[in-house]
Amino acid sequence: MGKIREKFEELRNKGKKAFIPYLTFGFPTLKDFEALLYVLDSAGSDFIEIGFPFSDPIADGPIIQISSQTALDRGVNFLKLFSFFKRVKRNINTPLILMSYYNPIYDMGLDNFFKKAHPLLEGLIIPDLLPEEGEDFLKKAKTYNIDTVFFISPTTQEERFSLIERASSGFIYYISVTGVTGPRKSLPSSILSHLKKVRKKTSSPVCLGFGISNRVQARKFKKYFDGIIVGSVLIKKIIETYHRKNFLKEFKEFVLWLNS
Amino acid sequence: MSKKGYFGEFGGRFIPETLEYPLRELQEAYFKYSQQKDFKDELNFYLREYAGRPTPLYFAKNLSKKLGLRIYLKREDLLHTGAHKINNALGQALLAVRMRKERIIAETGAGQHGVATATVASLFGKKCDIYMGKVDIERQKMNVFRMQLLGAQVLKVEGGSQTLKDACNEALRDWVTNVRNTYYLLGSVVGPHPYPLMVRNFQAVIGREAKQQILKREKKLPDYLLACVGGGSNSLGLFHPFFKDREVRFIGVEARGKGFLSQHACSLIKGRVGILHGSKSYVLQDRFGQIEQAHSVAAGLDYPGVGPEHAFYKKIKRAEYVAVSDKEALLGFKMLSETEGIIPALEPAHALFYLRKLAKLAKKNSIVIVCLSGRGDKDLEIVQKVSS
Numbered sequence: 001m002g003k004i005r006e007k008f009e010e011l012r013n014k015g016k017k018a019f020i021p022y023l024t025f026g027f028p029t030l031k032d033f034e035a036l037l038y039v040l041d042s043a044g045s046d047f048i049e050i051g052f053p054f055s056d057p058i059a060d061g062p063i064i065q066i067s068s069q070t071a072l073d074r075g076v077n078f079l080k081l082f083s084f085f086k087r088v089k090r091n092i093n094t095p096l097i098l099m100s101y102y103n104p105i106y107d108m109g110l111d112n113f114f115k116k117a118h119p120l121l122e123g124l125i126i127p128d129l130l131p132e133e134g135e136d137f138l139k140k141a142k143t144y145n146i147d148t149v150f151f152i153s154p155t156t157q158e159e160r161f162s163l164i165e166r167a168s169s170g171f172i173y174y175i176s177v178t179g180v181t182g183p184r185k186s187l188p189s190s191i192l193s194h195l196k197k198v199r200k201k202t203s204s205p206v207c208l209g210f211g212i213s214n215r216v217q218a219r220k221f222k223k224y225f226d227g228i229i230v231g232s233v234l235i236k237k238i239i240e241t242y243h244r245k246n247f248l249k250e251f252k253e254f255v256l257w258l259n260s
Numbered sequence: 261m262s263k264k265g266y267f268g269e270f271g272g273r274f275i276p277e278t279l280e281y282p283l284r285e286l287q288e289a290y291f292k293y294s295q296q297k298d299f300k301d302e303l304n305f306y307l308r309e310y311a312g313r314p315t316p317l318y319f320a321k322n323l324s325k326k327l328g329l330r331i332y333l334k335r336e337d338l339l340h341t342g343a344h345k346i347n348n349a350l351g352q353a354l355l356a357v358r359m360r361k362e363r364i365i366a367e368t369g370a371g372q373h374g375v376a377t378a379t380v381a382s383l384f385g386k387k388c389d390i391y392m393g394k395v396d397i398e399r400q401k402m403n404v405f406r407m408q409l410l411g412a413q414v415l416k417v418e419g420g421s422q423t424l425k426d427a428c429n430e431a432l433r434d435w436v437t438n439v440r441n442t443y444y445l446l447g448s449v450v451g452p453h454p455y456p457l458m459v460r461n462f463q464a465v466i467g468r469e470a471k472q473q474i475l476k477r478e479k480k481l482p483d484y485l486l487a488c489v490g491g492g493s494n495s496l497g498l499f500h501p502f503f504k505d506r507e508v509r510f511i512g513v514e515a516r517g518k519g520f521l522s523q524h525a526c527s528l529i530k531g532r533v534g535i536l537h538g539s540k541s542y543v544l545q546d547r548f549g550q551i552e553q554a555h556s557v558a559a560g561l562d563y564p565g566v567g568p569e570h571a572f573y574k575k576i577k578r579a580e581y582v583a584v585s586d587k588e589a590l591l592g593f594k595m596l597s598e599t600e601g602i603i604p605a606l607e608p609a610h611a612l613f614y615l616r617k618l619a620k621l622a623k624k625n626s627i628v629i630v631c632l633s634g635r636g637d638k639d640l641e642i643v644q645k646v647s648s
Contacts, residue, residue, distance in 0.1 A: 055420065055550040056536065058432045059276040065419060077548035102274055103535040107549030128274045128535070132264070151277035155439055160280070178278050179437040 002147035003095050003122045004047065004170035008205040008226060011046060018046040018171075018207060018227025019259045021234055022099070024064060025050050025081055026071035028242055034088060035248055036238070041092045043255045048092075049125065049229060052081060052100035059127040061182030063232040066239070078108055078116075085120040097123035097149065097170070110140045118144040123170045125149040131167035138167055149173050152198055152206070154190065161201040171205040171226065174198065176212070183213030183233045192224060218258055230258060265453025268575055270568035273452040275538045279432075282439045287454040289359050294461070299354060306350045307465065310383070311340045313347075315466075317473035317629070322599040327619040332482070333632045334470050334498060337604065343634030344466060344494045345376035345447060351462035352445045353380035361443035363387040367431040369396055369424030369490070370560035370607065371403025372634055373447030378412035386443075388412040391430040393422040396559050403638050421553040424490075424563045428537050448491025449567030452538030456567050463497025470629055471501055478627055484618065486511045487631035488610045489581065490525065490561035492570045494633035499579065500569075510579035511618070512570060513611045515556035517586055523555030527566040528574050528581045536565040542574070557586035557642065558606035560634075582617070584610040586646075592616075593636065593643060605634035606642065 001009075011018055021040050026033055040048050053068035053076055060068070085096070098121045105113050105126070117124070124146055129137060131150055141148045147170030152161065155178060165172060174195065176187050191208070198206060208221045209229030221228055237254050241247040265271050265287075273283060293299045307313040315335040324331045336344035356364055364386045368374030374390040381388030390412050397404050397416055407414050420426040428451075435444040449456045449463075467485075474482050485502060487495035489512040502508045517524035524530065527542045534543035536551055544552040544564035554564040573579035584592070589606055592613030597603045604612060611630050618628065636643070 056425065056429050058429050058537070059436065061433070069419075072550065077550075079548070101535075103543070103545070103551070104549035106540075107532065107534055107545060127276055128538070130273060130275070130277065130280055133272050133274060153276070153278040153280075155278050155281040157281055164277075175278060177437075178439050180433045 002145055002169050004097070004147040007046060007095055008171060017222040017225065019044060020047045020049055020207060020227055020229040021045050021255060022049040022051060022229060022231030024067035024071055024235060025052050026074060026076035027067040027235070028070065028238060029074065030076070030084065036251060037088070037092065039248055039252045040255065041094045043252050044259050045094050046227065047097050047123070048094050049097045049099055049231065051231070052098060052104065054101040054104060057101060059180055061180040061232060063235050064181050067235045078104060082116045082120065089120050095122035097121070097125060099125040099127065102126050102129045110136055114140045114144040114146065118146055121146060123147040123149055125173065131163050134167060141169070151175055154178050154188070154194060158197055158201060161198060165202040165204050168204055171207050172198070172202065173229070174206050174208050174225065176208055176210045179210070181210055181232050183236065184211035185213065187211050187217060195224060215258055215260065265457065267569045267572035270541050270571040271453055271456055271539050273538060274535045274540065275452045276436055278436050278439060279452070282435070283452055283454070289355055290454055290458050293355060293358050303351055303354055307347065311346045311350060312338060313465065314469045315339060317470055317477065319477070320600050323596065323615070326599060327615055328624050329615065329619055329622065330625055330627045331615060332474065332627070332629045333602070334466060334629055335632055336466060336494065337602070337632045337635035341372070341376045341379050342637060343372040343376070343605065344463060344497060345373040346379065347465055347497070348447065348459050348462040348493065349373070349376035349380045349445060353384050356386065356443035356445065357384050359443065361441060363389070363438065363442045364445050365389045365391070365431055365434050365442055366445045366447055367391045367424065367427035368447065369427065369562055370558065370638060371396065371400040371407065372560060372638070374412070374414070375403050375406050375410070377445050377447070378407040378410035381412060382410045389434070390414050391417050391427040391434070393417045393424060393427050395422040396424065396427070399642060400559055400638055423559070425551065425554070432537065448493040449496050449569060450491045450537055450539065450565055456539060456569055459493055460496045460500055460569060463493050464500045466494065466497035466631060467499060467501035470498060474627070474629060481505050481508050482629045483626040484509050484511060484622065484628040486513065486611045486614060486618070486628055488513045488561060488607045488633065489528065489566060489570060490515070490563050490607065491565070492567035494631045496567060496569055498629065498631045503578070510573065511614065512579050512581045513614045514581055514583050515558060515561040515589070515610055516583035517555040517557070519585060523553065524583070525554035525556045525561050525563060526583050527564060528570060529583055533571070539568045541568040541571040542566055557589060557646065558610065560605070560607040561610065582614060584613050588613045590643065590646060602632070603636035604632055605636050606639045608633045
């Protein structure tokens with residue numbers, strides 16, 4: 001069993017749900033990113049999702065697009081990502097899940113990528129990779145013992161649930177809406193009925209992501225899912241408060257409030 | 261083409277989960293309807309009566325004499341809306357109607373595919389939104405106005421390079437959001453399966469006609485087929501029906517832009533295998549796998565990727581790919597205007613210029629079919645600006 005699944009077992013035994021915040025690697029700057037990472041590490045995160053910036057993020061809305069472009073303009077790349085985590089990994093207790101579009105990983109070469117990734121990262125999310133296309137990727141992930149996360153969306157048909165579960169050694173990422181990442185004032189009520197169908201066919205942890213923007217939503221969905229993922233709302237908060245002196249403190253308070 | 265939607269090792273479906281089902285639905289609809297007689301009849305009707313097919317295969321007498329080749333122009337520029345894009349737009353619109361989608365979206369670079377899509381949306385009474393990069397909106401103003409006249413909304417894309425690549429990203433994001441009621445009418449042989457296959461099949465009418473026409477005229481197959489390659493739909497449309505005729509050589513002309521040391525759009529010649537917009541093919545990317553910006557004076561070629569079937573043709577050496585610069589394309593543009601009285605679009609002007617090089621390499625009087633994929637009206641302003 002991978003580290004992510006172990007952690008879910010641990011949470012389940014305690015009757016707890018996972019809180020999974022997201023940061024874009026190198027945003028707003030590499031130095032601030034490091035500080036934000038430590039904030040999340042000390043603010044009750046069960047996992048931290050790290051988004052690796054890509055030039056063409058087709059599954060992301062404007063907020064994550066801006067953060068990715070800013071980080072890319074400052075020159076982030078995989079070499080920098082790996083040397084960064086080599087340096088800071090020992091300071092962080094929370095398991096890390098990398099989210100990256102497939103091209104940078106494919107271009108690096110799967111072997112090369114996994115060799116560098118496996119001591120530093122506990123899980124991987126590839127938003128433009130379907131289990132059907134991921135045969136080589138899944139083999140390597142297994143060899144290097146990195147957990148994988150695949151998606152179920154509102155358009156996913158029941159016949160693919162078990163295929164997706166088999167590919168997801170970490171957890172299943174349930175996408176709340178048809179759409180790209182970004183905060184939503186309200187989330188569709190069909191989520192819960194669709195989740196029921198997912199639960200019938202699967203037994204792996206299922207976490208909800210995309211669109212969660214406030215504590216009310218977070219609380220509501222933590223009741224039904226094994227965890228929730230919050231991304232854009234955090235990046236938005238960073239953008240809005242970055243110029244302030246105590247922005248790290250404000251960020252921490254915001255994260256604690258979201259998860260309370 | 262394998263079952264999973266690959267041409268050799270190229271193609272596939274690299275897309276967010278939300279699009280898995282809509283793509284499967286599209287694939288099933290395409291395979292089902294495109295085989296049915298009423299679909300074929302209706303498509304043929306619109307291609308003939310509305311778009312103006314068959315297009316002539318015109319023997320370019322003056323140019324042939326000048327270059328010592330037997331040059332035939334496949335006159336896609338004479339089609340309604342001014343380019344080959346209408347062939348695919350009509351085919352996919354008939355699918356959208358059968359799939360009962362109420363809204364059609366598309367990406368566009370030069371605006372030709374946007375105009376073709378806006379046209380068919382108007383014809384079949386569908387709501388239509390076209391994504392177009394800010395840079396392209398500025399350099400193809402007339403096409404923006406045409407789309408608006410046809411009742412479409414042109415949505416400005418300001419992210420990234422503000423050209424075709426980013427228009428594609430935005431169209432995909434729209435589709436992910438509105439999958440249930442929206443048909444994404446992709447304009448080239450790129451994107452996830454089944455688009456590369458489907459678009460090529462709708463464009464193959466170019467090559468099927470050309471084959472009949474050349475056999476009638478010359479009593480034999482041509483020596484060369486020549487076409488520009490951006491995403492690659494006009495070239496594959498011409499090439500594919502000749503695939504098994506091994507003696508016919510295919511030449512795809514990519515845009516060398518300002519030169520290989522500066523910015524260009526030669527994905528096949530200079531790119532590496534990677535994943536862009538849902539399929540595996542050659543991609544212009546930096547050494548860390550980020551997609552690079554392409555450049556071409558021809559907005560329709562200004563794209564850092566290329567259709568997976570072209571990648572396959574390159575791999576198996578079925579086609580040869582060459583590059584022509586912005587400056588050379590302008591010479592090709594003038595050459596055809598002055599010798600034949602035909603003003604080409606800047607995209608096929610790349611292929612036309614290459615005739616001059618081919619004339620030196622090929623046997624005298626070789627038969628060459630060039631796909632004249634579009635007319636030059638949209639480019640007059642650019643040419644005027646660059647020439648002065």
